Amino acid sequence: MTIPDLELLMMQSTPDHPPQSRIPVKMHRRVCLILAEDAILCEELLARRKLAQDVAGRLNERVLLLRPGRVESVVEELVRIGHTPAVHSPRTSA
Amino acid sequence: MLMLPFDTSANDQASAPLIRDALACYDEPLLRRVAGRLLNPRSHWPVEDLIERSVPALSNIPALDRRLRNLPPACRQLLAVVAHSQQPRWSVAGLVELLASLGQRDGLAPLVALMDEGYLLPDLDASARPPTIRDFETYLGTALFARQRVLFVPAVVRRCRHEPIDWPALEPVRLVLGGASESDGFDWPTRLSALWQEAALTPFRMTLGGVLFKRDVSRLRDDALLNRPSDHAPQVPAFGSLLVEVALRLGLLQRGDNELVAGRFGPIWQGPLAGLLGTIWVELLNVERWNSARGWSPDGEGGGSLASAYALMMTLLQRQPADDWLELRQLRKLIESRHPRFAGSTTLQQTGVVDIPDALTDAHADTDTHTNTDPNPDADTDTDQETDDDWASHFVAAVAWPLRLVQVARSAAGRTLVRLTPWARAFFSGAKLPTLEADIRQTLTVQPTGELLVFRQGLTPDLIRFLAQTARWKAIGHVCQLELNAEMVYRSLELGNSFESIMQTLNRCSVRPIPDSIAGLIKTWADKRERVAVYTNCTLLEFASPADLEQAQARGLLRARLTDTIGLADTDLDYRHLRVVSNRDYEAPPEQCVSVGDDGLTLRVDTTVSDLLLDSELQRIAQPLPGRRGDERLYLLTQESLQRGLASGLTLAQLEQWFLDRTGAGMSNAARLLLTASRIGPVQLSRLVVVEVPTVEVAEGLLQLPQTRELIARRLGATALVVAEMNLANFVARLQAIGLTCQQTNDLAPPTA
Numbered sequence: 001m002t003i004p005d006l007e008l009l010m011m012q013s014t015p016d017h018p019p020q021s022r023i024p025v026k027m028h029r030r031v032c033l034i035l036a037e038d039a040i041l042c043e044e045l046l047a048r049r050k051l052a053q054d055v056a057g058r059l060n061e062r063v064l065l066l067r068p069g070r071v072e073s074v075v076e077e078l079v080r081i082g083h084t085p086a087v088h089s090p091r092t093s094a
Numbered sequence: 095m096l097m098l099p100f101d102t103s104a105n106d107q108a109s110a111p112l113i114r115d116a117l118a119c120y121d122e123p124l125l126r127r128v129a130g131r132l133l134n135p136r137s138h139w140p141v142e143d144l145i146e147r148s149v150p151a152l153s154n155i156p157a158l159d160r161r162l163r164n165l166p167p168a169c170r171q172l173l174a175v176v177a178h179s180q181q182p183r184w185s186v187a188g189l190v191e192l193l194a195s196l197g198q199r200d201g202l203a204p205l206v207a208l209m210d211e212g213y214l215l216p217d218l219d220a221s222a223r224p225p226t227i228r229d230f231e232t233y234l235g236t237a238l239f240a241r242q243r244v245l246f247v248p249a250v251v252r253r254c255r256h257e258p259i260d261w262p263a264l265e266p267v268r269l270v271l272g273g274a275s276e277s278d279g280f281d282w283p284t285r286l287s288a289l290w291q292e293a294a295l296t297p298f299r300m301t302l303g304g305v306l307f308k309r310d311v312s313r314l315r316d317d318a319l320l321n322r323p324s325d326h327a328p329q330v331p332a333f334g335s336l337l338v339e340v341a342l343r344l345g346l347l348q349r350g351d352n353e354l355v356a357g358r359f360g361p362i363w364q365g366p367l368a369g370l371l372g373t374i375w376v377e378l379l380n381v382e383r384w385n386s387a388r389g390w391s392p393d394g395e396g397g398g399s400l401a402s403a404y405a406l407m408m409t410l411l412q413r414q415p416a417d418d419w420l421e422l423r424q425l426r427k428l429i430e431s432r433h434p435r436f437a438g439s440t441t442l443q444q445t446g447v448v449d450i451p452d453a454l455t456d457a458h459a460d461t462d463t464h465t466n467t468d469p470n471p472d473a474d475t476d477t478d479q480e481t482d483d484d485w486a487s488h489f490v491a492a493v494a495w496p497l498r499l500v501q502v503a504r505s506a507a508g509r510t511l512v513r514l515t516p517w518a519r520a521f522f523s524g525a526k527l528p529t530l531e532a533d534i535r536q537t538l539t540v541q542p543t544g545e546l547l548v549f550r551q552g553l554t555p556d557l558i559r560f561l562a563q564t565a566r567w568k569a570i571g572h573v574c575q576l577e578l579n580a581e582m583v584y585r586s587l588e589l590g591n592s593f594e595s596i597m598q599t600l601n602r603c604s605v606r607p608i609p610d611s612i613a614g615l616i617k618t619w620a621d622k623r624e625r626v627a628v629y630t631n632c633t634l635l636e637f638a639s640p641a642d643l644e645q646a647q648a649r650g651l652l653r654a655r656l657t658d659t660i661g662l663a664d665t666d667l668d669y670r671h672l673r674v675v676s677n678r679d680y681e682a683p684p685e686q687c688v689s690v691g692d693d694g695l696t697l698r699v700d701t702t703v704s705d706l707l708l709d710s711e712l713q714r715i716a717q718p719l720p721g722r723r724g725d726e727r728l729y730l731l732t733q734e735s736l737q738r739g740l741a742s743g744l745t746l747a748q749l750e751q752w753f754l755d756r757t758g759a760g761m762s763n764a765a766r767l768l769l770t771a772s773r774i775g776p777v778q779l780s781r782l783v784v785v786e787v788p789t790v791e792v793a794e795g796l797l798q799l800p801q802t803r804e805l806i807a808r809r810l811g812a813t814a815l816v817v818a819e820m821n822l823a824n825f826v827a828r829l830q831a832i833g834l835t836c837q838q839t840n841d842l843a844p845p846t847a
Contacts, residue, residue, distance in 0.1 A: 028633065
């Protein structure tokens with residue numbers, strides 16, 4: 001790696017100096033997801049009819065995409081079947 | 095440490111913005127009048143300058159002392175009671191009651207005088223547009239009926255703390271049976287935390303009118319943790335509702351959509367007990383919908399708060415020497431004899447309890463002319479019989495004793511005696527508060543059954559918060575009982591505690607080591623939580639290539655990588671690294687991003703506006719076609735894919751709606767045919783002869799003519815008619831009979847007659 005390359009890399013990695021090239025990205029906001037520990041657990045969740053109804057799709061073997069507005073009932077159902085999901089929300093209550 | 099505005103060491107800078115905002119509401123002439131008294135300006139200063147200079151003038155002690163001497167005695171006495179209350183915000187109605195109790199006939203005049211001097215200000219509602227105040231009489235008159243609050247300037251109130259109240263002295267009681275009873279102060283904090291827990295588990299529902307549902311009122315009434323101030327206190331009317339009101343003010347409960355939900359344990363819970371008790375007292379004085387005589391009255395029928403009576407009681411106790419016991423009954427009667435809310439009570443002079451000068455009695459007679467809503471008509475105020483069922487007894491039982499404000503004892507005659515506790519004396523005088531907690535760390539034991547026994551002497555507000563978040567309250571008494579269970583541990587983890595912090599706190603506070611079985615259970619519950627994570631409102635970034643994703647990951651923009659091109663964005667996303675080519679909000683209605691090909695079966699997805707839901711939706715009903723055309727991705731509807739969609743639970747109506755949402759038009763006929771072909775009745779196959787006539791008129795004529803009409807099976811088009819093969823010869827003959835010639839195509843067999 002040449003010295004100018006190194007400088008560029010450092011500039012990119014420091015927050016005060018935003019990188020010169022911006023990465024084109026498609027942004028999906030306000031998405032609801034389930035992130036399971038492993039694929040088997042994911043299958044277990046999908047096998048539950050009530051949960052499967054609220055799953056819109058599967059992004060990978062561990063990630064389930066939830067239908068908009070269904071997250072509360074999903075969490076309730078997860079708790080009901082004995083899971084204790086870690087709920088990550090920007091609006092935590094206490 | 096709690097620092098109240100009337101404490102001797104309080105910093106007046108904290109109230110400067112409130113004073114500035116309040117003065118900014120004054121109409122200019124009114125502001126110049128107030129500022130003229132405060133500043134005595136020699137020239138015409140701009141309004142902004144007047145406000146800026148007035149703020150420091152209201153904390154200039156020498157000038158204040160000089161000016162306060164010229165205030166009417168009623169105003170100074172009012173300021174003294176307010177100083178003892180430690181509450182700078184008062185309802186106008188409460189102040190009028192105080193003034194009437196102090197012998198002031200026109201309750202509003204002293205308040206107008208205080209506002210004229212700048213010592214009393216409107217308490218602005220941050221969520222509402224500030225009013226414009228043109229004159230104080232009108233403002234106070236409106237505020238009186240609207241139950242609005244006013245704000246005292248702290249420095250002014252502090253200077254009047256020692257102003258004597260010209261009420262008759264009460265004779266202290268010398269003969270006291272047994273020892274003094276003083277609370278440890280943990281009843282209110284533990285019960286408030288139990289209320290928070292109850293709301294966290296099942297929110298309290300409210301009607302549209304803003305009152306609790308009957309079932310939730312019953313919950314408050316029947317729950318032994320919430321329906322009484324302490325386990326050996328008498329029943330107090332609607333104590334649970336008082337808890338709710340105070341919890342709302344402390345932020346422990348919050349108003350949601352037609353329900354009360356658990357809020358936050360504020361920073362006050364991380365401080366000492368004295369600060370928490372002081373805050374509860376201060377907030378309690380502003381509770382309007384509960385009083386110790388009638389309990390809870392959401393519609394104001396109970397006459398609202400009795401804060402003025404509570405403040406008077408504390409002021410009267412404060413002026414007594416520290417060791418003096420007063421009979422609660424005498425104290426009550428003295429207040430009732432002067433307070434406008436207790437009309438009809440006999441004066442103390444009539445009962446011979448105390449000797450009241452004639453002048454004061456006359457003043458009292460005048461105060462009786464105020465409109466009165468006796469909050470305690472049933473209480474026995476004239477006889478010597480003590481029932482412990484009056485507003486003062488309820489106040490002591492529900493508030494003063496559990497908040498550790500008063501000590502209670504019994505006289506030789508069996509009467510209730512009260513005096514302020516040492517910490518209450520310090521609190522009401524604005525002095526430095528003593529430490530109330532004992533220096534005991536090991537205060538609980540964890541039983542192998544998961545039950546927690548907590549000895550109260552080692553409690554702190556922070557430990558109460560932790561216990562309420564982590565275990566279920568079962569009993570609050572000398573020894574408190576809680577229960578550890580999966581749900582509570584899960585909630586504790588949700589609130590930011592970790593397995594390590596839970597175990598650390600339990601170990602630190604436990605008298606004995608935590609049983610291995612319980613530690614194992616907590617570990618299991620905590621580990622289980624790590625297995626499933628639900629993200630309720632996250633942002634995903636979809637990159638054009640895996641290389642872009644890796645670059646974003648290197649710049650720290652992603653919390654997790656989900657697929658080759660999709661990552662979970664960090665909570666504090668630095669947008670300077672990104673060029674957002676498309677932005678999709680999943681709470682918004684679905685985006686129309688699919689177009690249907692001419693065949694009615696090929697679906698073209700515009701990938702610049704599509705979302706992740708679309709891929710999943712399409713995979714249920716279509717099969718992807720390899721490759722892509724520019725920004726388009728192709729899918730094909732086949733009979734198998736559509737039938738697979740139906741088999742997965744989709745209905746025809748949902749599919750129709752999907753096409754409307756995603757393509758802007760209904761389902762294509764081809765797709766509908768593929769879906770419904772198996773359910774359509776059989777297609778009729780038969781040999782028919784098509785007769786094509788030269789003009790529409792000929793066709794119409796043949797259809798009308800009786801001899802040909804009966805042989806025509808149906809009309810296919812403007813000039814095309816259908817004739818059954820067996821009728822063909824007959825039809826041709828009738829055509830020829832009317833003069834029409836027929837030309838026959840080669841593939842048709844010659845008609846036979």
